Amino acid sequence: MSWSRTGKVSAVVVVAAVLTACGGVAEPSSGAAATDESAVLKAGWSVAPTNLDPVMATSETVWFRFGMTAIYDRLFTVDAAGEAKGMLVEEYGYSDDGLQLTMGLREDVSFRDGRALDAEVVKVNLDRARTVQSPVVKERMEAVTAVDVTGPFEVRLTLATPTPSMPYILAECAGFMVHPDLIANGDPATETNGSGAYSVESFIPGESLVLVRDRTDYWDPEAAKVARIEHHAIPDFQAFSNAVAAGQIDIGQFQPNNVASIEGRRGLKTVPVPMGTSVDLMFNRAVAPMDHLEVRQAINFALDRDAITQALYPGSEPKSQYYRDGLSGHDPEGAPVTRDVARARELLAEAGFPNGLDIGEVLISAAVTGGLAEVVQEQLAEAGIRMTPVNVDPLQIFSRWAEGRNTAHLNFSASGTEPGAGAATMWGPRRNPAGTTPEFDRILAAAADNRVSQEQRDAGYRELNRFLRDEVWSAPIAWINYPWVMTERLEGFSAEMDYATTLGPFDFRYLSMTAED
Incomplete structure (x- = not known):
C-alpha cells in the first residue's frame, strides 16, 4: 500500500488572550493592517438549512456553506485545483486491489470535553453516515461496506468497488465528525458538538445561525481568527444587496446580474470566483x-x-x-x-x-x-x-x-x-x-x-x-462566475480557497477581519 502524505500542521496551543471572545487586536507585520481577533463576521446567503445534522443535509452545498465548517472538522478538504487533501487525515492509501482505503489520523484533535477525535470516533460517524436513511449522504457512502479500526488513530474502509472518490466524499458532509455522545444521546438536528473552534449560540431553522469562538486549544492555529460568525438567510436579492450596502452583511455571494448596483461602493471589494x-x-x-x-x-x-x-x-x-x-x-x-x-x-x-x-x-x-x-x-x-x-x-x-x-x-x-x-x-x-x-x-x-x-x-x-x-x-x-462582495476589512478570501472551483469557497475558517479605523 502506498501512502499519501497530506501536509501535517504542527500542534500549537493558541494563547488564551488571543482567542478569547473578548479578543483584541493582534500586532500586524510591517505594512499590514492589524487583525481584529474580537471581530464579528456577518455572512449572507439566499438559502439556509433547516437542521444542523451533517448526515441529514438536504443539499450538501447549502448545509456546508452555512457555518458548519466552523463547528465540525472533516476528514479531508479539496484545494482550489480540485485535489483532495487531508484535514483530520494525515496520510492515506489504497490497497493494490483498490478495495481498501486506510487512513492515518492526526493525534492532536479533541472535543471540548477532552475526548480525543480518534479512530473509534471516526468509525461511529462513518457507520452512521453509511447506514442512516438520509437525503444525500447514505447514497454517497454506498461504496463503503465496512469501517474497521486498525489502530488508535487508523481506520480502514472496505469498498464495494475501487473508487477514487472516497477522499472527496469525506471532504463533504459524510466526513464531518460529530461527538459520539451527541449521536448516542442527543439530537444532531438541533444540537451540535464538534471539534471545531466554534459552538452555536443560536439557530433559527431556515433563517440564521450564530457561532461563537469558545476554545483556546484548537489544533489549527491559523484558523478561527474572528470571535463571532453570524449567518443569515436573505432570499430576496434586493434586500440582500441593501444589507451589504448598509454594512449589515460583511460578505455575500451575488448573482452576476445583481451586483452592478453595489459594485465599487466605498468600503466594499468584489472578488469573482469561477465555480463548478x-x-x-x-x-x-x-x-x-x-x-x-x-x-x-x-x-x-x-x-x-x-x-x-x-x-x-x-x-x-x-x-x-x-x-x-x-x-x-x-x-x-x-x-x-x-x-x-x-x-x-x-x-x-x-x-x-x-x-x-x-x-x-x-x-x-x-x-x-x-x-x-x-x-x-x-x-x-x-x-x-x-x-x-x-x-x-x-x-x-x-x-x-x-x-x-x-x-x-x-x-x-x-x-x-x-x-x-x-x-x-x-x-x-x-x-x-x-x-x-x-x-x-x-x-x-x-x-x-x-x-x-x-x-x-x-x-x-x-x-x-x-x-x-x-x-x-x-x-x-x-x-456561473459568481461575484463575491465583501467589506474591505475582510482578509483571506480569494478564488484560491479550498473548494473554490468545485463546490465553492464556503469554508471561512481562515478568514480574518482587520481592525476598524
Missing part, C-alpha cells in the same frame, strides 16, 4: 416526450446560451458540456451548442411533433436567477415547445423531482468535487428520475477506478462528458 456550478434544464428521459432523443436535441437547439449568459449571468460562460474548463473531464474539442430554431423544429417533426408540443409543468427552483424561467419559456416557444413553469422551494425541489412526474426542472447543478462522485450524484436516482443506462454505468465505472492513473481517469471522464452530450441528458445553459 451551472444552471441547467434537466430532463426526465423516462416520460414522454423526453423519451425522444430528438425532442431533447430540439430543446438544446432552441436555447440561446450566449444571450442568456450575457443578460442574466454577465461575466460568466455559456455552458455546452458537463465539465468546466480547467477541471477533470473537460473536453477541449467539444464544440459549443449554438441556437438553431429551424433545426429544432426539424427535430420535433422527426420525433412526430410537426406542430410543436407541450412538455407540461417544468419545476423551477425558487433560487434561480429571476427572469431565467421566463426567458427559457420564451425561447422554447419560438421553436414550438410549450411549458408551464412551476416555482418550487430550492430545498424541496429535489424530492419533488425524484417523484418522476415532471418532464424537466430548471435548477443549479454542480459537477462535484470529484467527477466520478459528482456524476454518480447528479445522474443517480435522486437527481435523475430516469436512472442511468448500462453504457453510462460502464463508462463511469472504467473512469472512476482508483487503480488507474489520473491521466486515464481524465480520459474516462471526457468520454463520459461526450456520452452525456450525445445522449442529451439535459440542456446545459451557463457556467
Whole structure:
C-alpha cells in the first residue's frame, strides 16, 4: 500500500488572550493592517438549512456553506485545483486491489470535553453516515461496506468497488465528525458538538445561525481568527444587496446580474470566483416526450446560451458540456451548442411533433436567477415547445423531482468535487428520475477506478462528458462566475480557497477581519 502524505500542521496551543471572545487586536507585520481577533463576521446567503445534522443535509452545498465548517472538522478538504487533501487525515492509501482505503489520523484533535477525535470516533460517524436513511449522504457512502479500526488513530474502509472518490466524499458532509455522545444521546438536528473552534449560540431553522469562538486549544492555529460568525438567510436579492450596502452583511455571494448596483461602493471589494456550478434544464428521459432523443436535441437547439449568459449571468460562460474548463473531464474539442430554431423544429417533426408540443409543468427552483424561467419559456416557444413553469422551494425541489412526474426542472447543478462522485450524484436516482443506462454505468465505472492513473481517469471522464452530450441528458445553459462582495476589512478570501472551483469557497475558517479605523 502506498501512502499519501497530506501536509501535517504542527500542534500549537493558541494563547488564551488571543482567542478569547473578548479578543483584541493582534500586532500586524510591517505594512499590514492589524487583525481584529474580537471581530464579528456577518455572512449572507439566499438559502439556509433547516437542521444542523451533517448526515441529514438536504443539499450538501447549502448545509456546508452555512457555518458548519466552523463547528465540525472533516476528514479531508479539496484545494482550489480540485485535489483532495487531508484535514483530520494525515496520510492515506489504497490497497493494490483498490478495495481498501486506510487512513492515518492526526493525534492532536479533541472535543471540548477532552475526548480525543480518534479512530473509534471516526468509525461511529462513518457507520452512521453509511447506514442512516438520509437525503444525500447514505447514497454517497454506498461504496463503503465496512469501517474497521486498525489502530488508535487508523481506520480502514472496505469498498464495494475501487473508487477514487472516497477522499472527496469525506471532504463533504459524510466526513464531518460529530461527538459520539451527541449521536448516542442527543439530537444532531438541533444540537451540535464538534471539534471545531466554534459552538452555536443560536439557530433559527431556515433563517440564521450564530457561532461563537469558545476554545483556546484548537489544533489549527491559523484558523478561527474572528470571535463571532453570524449567518443569515436573505432570499430576496434586493434586500440582500441593501444589507451589504448598509454594512449589515460583511460578505455575500451575488448573482452576476445583481451586483452592478453595489459594485465599487466605498468600503466594499468584489472578488469573482469561477465555480463548478451551472444552471441547467434537466430532463426526465423516462416520460414522454423526453423519451425522444430528438425532442431533447430540439430543446438544446432552441436555447440561446450566449444571450442568456450575457443578460442574466454577465461575466460568466455559456455552458455546452458537463465539465468546466480547467477541471477533470473537460473536453477541449467539444464544440459549443449554438441556437438553431429551424433545426429544432426539424427535430420535433422527426420525433412526430410537426406542430410543436407541450412538455407540461417544468419545476423551477425558487433560487434561480429571476427572469431565467421566463426567458427559457420564451425561447422554447419560438421553436414550438410549450411549458408551464412551476416555482418550487430550492430545498424541496429535489424530492419533488425524484417523484418522476415532471418532464424537466430548471435548477443549479454542480459537477462535484470529484467527477466520478459528482456524476454518480447528479445522474443517480435522486437527481435523475430516469436512472442511468448500462453504457453510462460502464463508462463511469472504467473512469472512476482508483487503480488507474489520473491521466486515464481524465480520459474516462471526457468520454463520459461526450456520452452525456450525445445522449442529451439535459440542456446545459451557463457556467456561473459568481461575484463575491465583501467589506474591505475582510482578509483571506480569494478564488484560491479550498473548494473554490468545485463546490465553492464556503469554508471561512481562515478568514480574518482587520481592525476598524
